Amino acid sequence: MKKPVSITVNGVTHRDEVEPRLLLVHYIRDVLGLTGTHVGCETSICGACTVIIDGQSVKSCTMFAVQADGTDITTIEGMAAGSDLHPVQEGFWEHHGLQCGYCTPGMIMAAAQILDRNPDPTVEEIRHGLEGNLCRCTGYQHIVEAVQYAARKMKDQAATGD
Amino acid sequence: MAKYVGQRVKRTEDPRLIQGLGHYVDDVKLPDTLHVAFLRSMYAHARIKSIDTSEASHAPGVVAVYTGKDVAAKIGAVPCASALPGLKVPDYRVLATDHVVFVGHPIAVVVAADRYSARDAIDLIMVDYEELPAVVDVEHAAKGGPAIYEEFGDNIAYKLTSGEGDIDSALKSADRVIKQRMVHQRLAPIAMETRGVLARYFPGEQELTIWSSTQIPHLLRTQLALMIGIPENKLRVITPEVGGAFGSKLNVYAEEALLGWISMQLGKPVKWIEGRRENIQATIHGRGQVGYVEVGCKNDGTIAGIRYNVFADLGAYHQLLTPAIPTLTGLMLSGAYKIPAIQINITGVFTNKMATDAYRGAGRPEATYVVERAVDLVAAELGLDTVDVRRKNFPASNEFPFKTATGLFYDSGDYDAALDKALEISDYKKLRDEQKKARNDGRLIGIGVSTYVEICALGPSAAMPAGGWESATVRIEPTGKVTILTGASPHGQGQETSFAQIAADELGVDINDVTVVHGDTAVVQYGIGTFGSRATAVGGTAVLMAIEKLKEKATKIAAHMLKAESSNVVFNEGKFSKHAARAASASAVPEPTIPAGQAPAGALPDPEPEGKTVSIQDVALAAHIARDIPPGSEPGLSATYFFEPTNFTFPFGTHIAVVEIDRETGEIKFLRYVAVDDCGKVINPMMVDGQVQGGIVQSIGQALYEEVVYDEQGQLVTGTLMDYALPKAAMIPWFELDRTETPSPVNPLGVKGVGEAGTIGATPAIVNAIVDALSPFGVRHLDMPVRPEAVWKILSAHS
Numbered sequence: 007m008k009k010p011v012s013i014t015v016n017g018v019t020h021r022d023e024v025e026p027r028l029l030l031v032h033y034i035r036d037v038l039g040l041t042g043t044h045v046g047c048e049t050s051i052c053g054a055c056t057v058i059i060d061g062q063s064v065k066s067c068t069m070f071a072v073q074a075d076g077t078d079i080t081t082i083e084g085m086a087a088g089s090d091l092h093p094v095q096e097g098f099w100e101h102h103g104l105q106c107g108y109c110t111p112g113m114i115m116a117a118a119q120i121l122d123r124n125p126d127p128t129v130e131e132i133r134h135g136l137e138g139n140l141c142r143c144t145g146y147q148h149i150v151e152a153v154q155y156a157a158r159k160m161k162d163q164a165a166t167g168d
Numbered sequence: 169m170a171k172y173v174g175q176r177v178k179r180t181e182d183p184r185l186i187q188g189l190g191h192y193v194d195d196v197k198l199p200d201t202l203h204v205a206f207l208r209s210m211y212a213h214a215r216i217k218s219i220d221t222s223e224a225s226h227a228p229g230v231v232a233v234y235t236g237k238d239v240a241a242k243i244g245a246v247p248c249a250s251a252l253p254g255l256k257v258p259d260y261r262v263l264a265t266d267h268v269v270f271v272g273h274p275i276a277v278v279v280a281a282d283r284y285s286a287r288d289a290i291d292l293i294m295v296d297y298e299e300l301p302a303v304v305d306v307e308h309a310a311k312g313g314p315a316i317y318e319e320f321g322d323n324i325a326y327k328l329t330s331g332e333g334d335i336d337s338a339l340k341s342a343d344r345v346i347k348q349r350m351v352h353q354r355l356a357p358i359a360m361e362t363r364g365v366l367a368r369y370f371p372g373e374q375e376l377t378i379w380s381s382t383q384i385p386h387l388l389r390t391q392l393a394l395m396i397g398i399p400e401n402k403l404r405v406i407t408p409e410v411g412g413a414f415g416s417k418l419n420v421y422a423e424e425a426l427l428g429w430i431s432m433q434l435g436k437p438v439k440w441i442e443g444r445r446e447n448i449q450a451t452i453h454g455r456g457q458v459g460y461v462e463v464g465c466k467n468d469g470t471i472a473g474i475r476y477n478v479f480a481d482l483g484a485y486h487q488l489l490t491p492a493i494p495t496l497t498g499l500m501l502s503g504a505y506k507i508p509a510i511q512i513n514i515t516g517v518f519t520n521k522m523a524t525d526a527y528r529g530a531g532r533p534e535a536t537y538v539v540e541r542a543v544d545l546v547a548a549e550l551g552l553d554t555v556d557v558r559r560k561n562f563p564a565s566n567e568f569p570f571k572t573a574t575g576l577f578y579d580s581g582d583y584d585a586a587l588d589k590a591l592e593i594s595d596y597k598k599l600r601d602e603q604k605k606a607r608n609d610g611r612l613i614g615i616g617v618s619t620y621v622e623i624c625a626l627g628p629s630a631a632m633p634a635g636g637w638e639s640a641t642v643r644i645e646p647t648g649k650v651t652i653l654t655g656a657s658p659h660g661q662g663q664e665t666s667f668a669q670i671a672a673d674e675l676g677v678d679i680n681d682v683t684v685v686h687g688d689t690a691v692v693q694y695g696i697g698t699f700g701s702r703a704t705a706v707g708g709t710a711v712l713m714a715i716e717k718l719k720e721k722a723t724k725i726a727a728h729m730l731k732a733e734s735s736n737v738v739f740n741e742g743k744f745s746k747h748a749a750r751a752a753s754a755s756a757v758p759e760p761t762i763p764a765g766q767a768p769a770g771a772l773p774d775p776e777p778e779g780k781t782v783s784i785q786d787v788a789l790a791a792h793i794a795r796d797i798p799p800g801s802e803p804g805l806s807a808t809y810f811f812e813p814t815n816f817t818f819p820f821g822t823h824i825a826v827v828e829i830d831r832e833t834g835e836i837k838f839l840r841y842v843a844v845d846d847c848g849k850v851i852n853p854m855m856v857d858g859q860v861q862g863g864i865v866q867s868i869g870q871a872l873y874e875e876v877v878y879d880e881q882g883q884l885v886t887g888t889l890m891d892y893a894l895p896k897a898a899m900i901p902w903f904e905l906d907r908t909e910t911p912s913p914v915n916p917l918g919v920k921g922v923g924e925a926g927t928i929g930a931t932p933a934i935v936n937a938i939v940d941a942l943s944p945f946g947v948r949h950l951d952m953p954v955r956p957e958a959v960w961k962i963l964s965a966h967s
Contacts, residue, residue, distance in 0.1 A: 027284070041195035042188015044411070046360045047444045051889040054360055082188030095186040099178055102854045105862065106660030107185030108360040108411025114186065129902070136897040140889070142360050142412050143660050145861030145926075146897040 011075040015040065016084025024071045031055045033071035034081060042082035042111045046140070053139030056112035057081050063119035065138070082111035085118070093159040094118050094152070103152030105143035113139050117153045125164075126157060172669035172679055176854040179665040180679070190409040193364035193381050194441045201366070202231055204427060204440040205286035207276040207293050208449060209268035212302035212520035212882020213316065216266050216275065216295060224278055224292040229285030232434060233293070234426075235276045236265035243425050244395040246485070249633040250492035255326045258317055258518075260485040262395075262422035268297075269316055269484035270521050271884050272449025274422055279430060279438060302520040302882035306458055306481040310517045316484060317518065325482055325516040326491060330498045332573040333509030338473030342464025346545045351951040352457040352534045354481065354876035355869070356892055357527045361411020362442035363451055365424050367431035377404045378428050381411065383418045383657050384697035387634060389689045395425040396432070403428075407687030410659030414866070415526035416451050417659070418699040419488045445887045453876050454527020456481035457494065457534050463542040469550055469557040473509035474501055476538055480516045483523035489530075490523045491516050492633065496531030496623070502572035503539030504583050504621040504820055505561035510573040520882040526699065528866055528927045532622055540618045540932030541949065544939065548948055554936070555596065558619045559584065565910075569815075578621065578818040579920075582846070585908045587619055590822035590844040593904055599826060599840075607944065612829040613839065614941025618933035621820040624847075624921030625914065626700030628813055636813065638702065639695045640710035642671065642718050643806035646792040648785030650675060650682040652714075655695010656707030657687050661859070661923060663703050666851045667711050670917070674715045675784055676742025693808055701819075701921030704851060709915040710811035717807035722787045725805075728798045729782045729790060743781040817912045817920035821845035823864070823933040829941045831967075834960030836872060836938060838901035843929070845905070848912040848920030856922050861903055863926020869895045870927075871934035872953050893953075 008023040015038060022037055034040050034057065046054030048067050055067040058080040085092040094117045097103060104110040113136070120127055120135035127135065132153045133146070141149060184190045221233040239262055246260040264275050276293050280286035303313040309323040316323055339345050359381075366379040376398055382388050385405040393400035410417065423440055431438045442451065459478035465471050480494035498512035529536075543561075547554040563570045565582040572578065590596075599615050606613045629636040639655035652667055668682035675682075685691060698707070719739060726744035727734040736747045782790075787805065790796060794803035826840040843860060850856050873893040877885040886892040911918030931952070938954050939947055945966045950958060 025284070032283075035194075039197070040188070041191070041197075044192070044361070045194070045441075046362075047889040049444065049888050049890050052360065052444075082186075085187075089183075089187075091183075091186070098186050099182045102179065102858050104182060104185055105662065105858060106360065106410065106412040107181070107190055108192065108409075110185055111188045130898070133898040133900070140360065140894050140896065142358055142414070142866070142894070143862045144858055145863070145865035145903070146900050147861045147903055148858055149897070 009072050011072055013074050014078045016081060026070065026072050028071045029067060030069045030071045030074050031066040034066060040081050040083050044108055044111060046109065051140065052109065053116060054109050054112040056115040056139065058115055058119065063116050082114060085114065092118065093156040093163070094121070096159065097152035097155035100155055101148050101151040103144060103149040109139060109141045113141060113149060117156065120153060121157055121160060125161060127153070170673050172672050173851055175852070177665055177669055177679065177852055179662050180668060181662060181664045192361055192409045192411050193366055193379050196366055196379055196408060198366070198368060198437040201437040201439050202279050202281065202434065203283040203286045204430065204438050205278050205283065205290050206274045206446065207290045208446065209264065209271060209273040209275055211268060211297055211299050212271050212304070213300040214268050214297040215300060216264065216268060217298055218296045219276060220294040221276060224289040227285065227289040227292055229281040230278060230289045231281065232279040233276060234263070234430070236261060236263035239263055239426065239429065240265055243429050246422050247391050247420055247488060248486035248490065249488050252326050252328060252491050255491055256320050258485055262426050271882060272446065272522060274450070277426060279434065304519060304521065304878050304880060304882050306479045306517050306519055309519045310479050310515050316520060323518040325518055328495065328514045329511065331511035332575060333473065335473050335475050335509040335511040338509035339462060339464040339475065342472040343467040344549055345462055345464045346549050347460065347462050348545055348949050350459050350461060350538060350541065352455040352537060353952055354456040354524065355454045355527055355874050356448050356876050357414040357416035357451065357454060358892065358894060359412030359414060359416055362444060362447040363417065363421065363423065364441040365427040366437060366439045367427040368437040369431040369435060371435050375402045375404065376428055376432060377406060378424065379406045379408055380424050381417055382407050383413045383659060383699050385657055385687050385689050386655065386694050387697060388420055388424065391420040392425055392428055396429050404690040407657055413659045414528040415454065415530055415699060418526050418697065419452060444889060448876070448887050448892060449884055450522060452487050452525035452527070453483070453522050454524060455534060456524040457497070459538065461538050461542055463546060465546045465550070467550060469546060469552050469560045471505055471507050471546065471561050474507055474539070474542060475511045476501060477513045478515070480514055481519050481521070481524060482516050483519060483521045485523050487523040487525045489633070490525050493524065493526060493531040497535040499574050499576060500532045500535035500623055501539060502574050503536060504619050505539070506563050507573055521878055528863065529924045530700070532924070533928045533931055536620045536622065536928045537932045540620065541935065544936045545948060548943065554617050555587070555591065558587065558617065576623070577815060579815055579912050579914050580910050581621065581818060581820050582908065582910050583619060583820055586820060586844045586846050587822045589906055589908060590824050590842050593844065593906055594824045594840060594842040596824070610831070612831060612941045614827050614829070614937040614939065616825040616933045616935065616937025616940055618823045618929050618936065620823070620929035621818050622925060622928045623816045624701035624819055624924070625705030625813055625817040626702045627816050635696050637696065637810050638707040638710045639693050639808065639810045640707065640714040641693055641806055641808040642711065642714040644784065644788035646789050648681065648788050650677055652682065652684045652711055653692040654684060654686045654707050654711060655692060656703040657695070657697045658703060659698065661698060661703055662852070662855045663707065666704060666855060667708060669851055670708055670711055671715060674712065676740070677784065701923040705817055705912070705915055705919045705921045706811060706813055708851070708919060709917055710809050712917060713811050714807045714809035717809055718805060721807065722784060722805060724801060725787050725791050725797050726782050728796070729787065730780060743783050744787065745781040813914055815914045817848065817914050819845065819847040819920040819922060819925055821925060821929055823929045825933040825937040827937040827941055829938070829959055831963055834956035834963055836954065836956065836959065840904065841901045842904045844908060845922065845925050846908040846910050847922035847925060848910060849918035850907065850909065851919065857905055859922045860905055860926045863924060864903060864930040865895050865900055866927045867930030868900065868934060870952055871931050875953050
C-alpha cells in the first residue's frame with residue numbers, strides 16, 4: 007500500500023507515492039536520483055548517508071521516506087549553488103580531507119552541523135562531533151583540518167558580511 | 169623543472185567527490201535494471217540435502233532464481249593465481265551445490281525487479297541443511313581437527329619452508345633464545361563502499377559490460393572471460409569511482425562472474441550491491457596468523473637468527489592470492505636488520521571461515537610485527553634500550569643494495585637517519601625521563617618504537633603471479649590537451665593528480681590541461697592495477713617513460729617545423745627551440761619578423777630564424793594535421809610504454825608511539841604519535857601524509873579494536889559495524905609526521921611507494937608502547953587487539 011509523501015529536498019518539493027518500507031536514503035538516491043548520499047553500513051554507524059533534515063543531521067539509511075513527509079532536507083548536492091563550494095567543501099579540498107570520497111558527503115554534512123552548533127570548535131570538539139561518521143582512508147586528521155579551515159572561513163565571511 | 173612534482177597540489181579528483189557528483193557502481197543507473205540478492209549459508213559447515221526455490225520463483229517481482237546446479241556447468245571456478253608446490257586447491261564454484269564451508273557461502277541467487285523484492289524472495293528459498301562440525305581454530309584445524317574436504321584427508325593446504333642461513337646453529341650458538349607465540353587476528357578490510365557489480369549484455373553486439381568496484385579491471389576481465397566463456401575482447405570491465413578497497417577488491421569474486429552470466433541469460437542489466445553484513449561475511453579478510461617466533465641474540469644485542477613457525481588461517485577456499493600472502497611474511501622477516509639466519513615454516517590451513525587474502529600490507533605487517541616485537545623482546549631480555557638494539561642491527565647506509573637472508577635486495581636506505589629524526593622530534597631521552605618520573609608517581613606510560621622496512625612497488629614480473637609491470641599511454645590531442653591512460657586503477661590514492669603532476673612538469677603544460685583516464689578496459693591498454701604500493705613507482709614510471717617516448721617523436725616533428733636537425737632541438741618548459749648554444753651564437757643576427765597573417769600558406773620562410781620556438785601544442789596540431797611532418801613518420805602524437813621494474817622498492821621509517829594506561833580501567837590513551845617515513849622521492853607531500861595517516865589509523869584499529877570473531881560453531885559474531893569496531897575520529901591522536909628522502913634507484917622517479925607504510929610500521933610501535941607501559945609488571949607480550957579488559961586483568965592481578 008503506497009503512501010503519498012511531500013518532501014522538500016534542496017529547495018525543491020517532491021510529491022511521490024512510496025512504499026512505507028522505502029528507506030529515505032533509497033528515496034533520495036533511487037527516486038530522486040541524488041546519488042551523492044551514500045550507503046555504507048545500513049545500521050546508522052558509518053554516517054555515509056548523513057543528510058540534514060529540518061536543520062538536524064540525520065542518518066538517512068535508518069529512516070523511512072514516509073517519516074520524512076513534510077520535512078525540508080539538504081543533501082550534499084544542495085550544499086552550495088551550481089559549482090560554488092560551501093566552506094566545508096572547500097576545506098575538504100584544501101586540506102585533502104578525502105581519499106576515496108565515499109564517506110565524504112556524509113562527513114561534510116556532519117561537519118556543517120558541527121559548525122552550525124559551534125562556530126569555533128576545538129580539535130576535540132570536532133573529533134567528538136565526527137564520531138558518528140567513519141572514514142577508512144584518511145585517518146581523520148585532514149578532516150579535522152578541513153573543518154578548522156571551514157570554521158575560519160565562515161568566521162571571516164560573517165565578519166565581512168559575505 | 170619541477171613546477172608540480174614535490175608540491176602540495178590540490179587533487180583534481182576532489183571537486184566531483186565533495187559535491188556528491190562522483191559515480192560509484194550503485195550510482196550508475198541503467199533503464200530496466202534488475203536487482204540481485206544472494207542466499208548465503210547460515211552454517212559454517214554443512215551438507216545441503218535439498219534446495220526448494222519454487223515459492224521464491226513465484227514471489228512478486230521475481231524474474232529468475234538460480235542455484236548451484238543451474239550454473240555449475242556454465243561458470244568456471246573462482247580462480248586462485250598462486251601456484252605453490254603441492255598446494256591443495258578446493259573446487260570453488262560461484263554457488264555451492266551440496267557442501268557449504270563458511271557462513272556467507274553463496275547458495276542461490278534471486279533476480280527481481282527491485283532490490284526489496286529480491287531480498288524478500290531470498291527468505292522464501294528453503295534449504296535443508298545437515299550441519300557438520302566446523303573447524304574454526306587454526307591450530308586445531310591443523311592438528312587433527314575434522315577435515316573440511318574429505319578428499320584432502322586433512323586441513324593442511326600447503327607447507328612451505330623458506331629462508332637462508334643455518335638457523336639451527338644460529339639459535340644453538342646464540343647467548344639467548346627468546347620464544348614467543350604471537351597472534352595476528354583476522355581483520356575485515358571494510359572499504360566504506362562495499363563491493364558492487366552492474367552487468368549489461370548487448371545481445372546484438374554479443375558484448376558484455378561489467379561495472380565492478382575493483383582494483384584490477386584488466387586482470388578481472390581476463391579471468392571473467394575465462395569463467396563465463398565470453399571472448400575477452402567482447403567483455404568490457406569498467407571501474408567507476410571505487411570507495412576504498414585496501415586489497416579487498418584485488419580479487420576475482422563469484423558475484424562478478426554470476427552477474428555477468430545472469431545478464432547474458434536475461435538480456436537485461438543486473439545489479440548487485442553488497443550489504444555490509446555480506447561484506448564482512450563474504451569479502452576477503454586479512455591477517456589471520458598464529459605464529460611462534462624464536463629469536464637468538466648475543467648478549468650485546470646482536471640478532472643471530474629468527475625462526476617463525478606460523479599457522480596461516482586461509483579460510484575455507486582460496487581466493488585470488490590467499491595462499492601467497494603468508495609467503496610475503498617470509499620475505500620480510502629480516503626487517504630493517506642484518507640477520508644472518510632466517511627461517512619461516514608456513515602451514516597454510518583450511519578453516520570454516522571466509523578466505524583471507526590481501527588486506528593493506530598483505531603478509532608484510534605480520535612480518536614487521538614479528539620482527540619489531542622480537543627486537544623489543546631481545547631488549548627486554550638483555551635490559552637494553554630498544555633503540556640501541558635496533559641501531560646495533562641496522563645495515564649502514566653504504567651497505568645498500570643490502571641482501572637479506574630472505575633472498576631480497578633492499579634498494580636503498582638510511583635507517584639511522586629516519587630513527588635519528590624521530591628521536592629528535594619526540595625528544596626520546598626526555599620521554600624516557602618523563603616515563604621514569606611518571607612511574608614514580610604511579611602512572612603507566614609506555615614508549616613504543618618501530619623501525620620498519622616494507623616491500624613496495626610490486627613488482628618484477630618474475631616475482632609476481634600475473635605480471636608486475638604497468639602501462640601508460642600519453643597522448644596530446646590536436647587542441648593540445650594531454651590525455652594519460654594508465655593501467656593503474658586508483659581508488660582513493662589520487663593518481664589522477666599525481667600522474668598529472670608528473671606529466672605537466674615533463675611536458676611543460678598546465679596541470680589543468682592533463683586528464684588521467686583509468687579503469688575502463690575498452691579505453692585503456694592492458695594494465696595490472698593498483699595494489700602493493702605500486703601505482704606511482706611502477707605506473708607513474710610508465711607515464712614518465714611514455715612521455716619520454718612521446719617527446720622523442722615530438723622533437724623530430726618540432727625539428728622539421730624549425731627546419732633544424734633533431735639533435736639541435738631542445739625542449740624546455742613546453743617549447744622546442746634550436747639548441748641554446750646555436751641560438752646564442754645567432755642572437756646577434758637580427759630576427760626577421762613575419763607579420764602575423766601575412767606569410768603565404770605553404771610558403772614558410774626558409775631557413776627558420778634562430779631563436780624561434782614551437783610549443784608542444786603546436787607540434788601536436790601539426791602531428792595530427794600531418795601535412796607537414798617529417799617524411800616517413802607516423803601522424804598523431806601518442807606513445808605507450810609498458811614499464812617492467814627490475815626490483816621491488818623498500819621504503820622504511822621510524823614510528824614512535826607514547827601511550828598512557830588508566831590504572832583503574834585499563835584504557836589505553838595516546839599521548840604522542842611521531843612518524844618519520846621515507847618513501848623515496850615525494851610527488852605530492854599532502855597526499856603522502858594522507859596515506860601515512862590513514863595507514864596508521866588502520867594499525868590503531870588492529871592494535872586496539874578490530875577483530876573478526878567467529879564463535880566455536882563458526883558463526884560470524886562481528887557481522888556489522890556495530891560489532892566490528894573501526895577506529896573513530898575521537899580515538900585518534902594528532903600525528904606528528906616528518907620524512908627523510910632516500911631516492912630509490914629502481915625507477916627514474918626515485919619513488920618507493922607509501923600506501924601501506926602506516927599499516928606496516930605503526931602496529932608494532934603501538935603494541936610495543938603498551939607492553940613497555942606494563943613492563944614493570946613483568947609483561948613481555950600482549951596479543952592484539954589489546955583491549956582494556958586484558959590490560960585491566962593484568963593491573964588487577966598486581967594491585
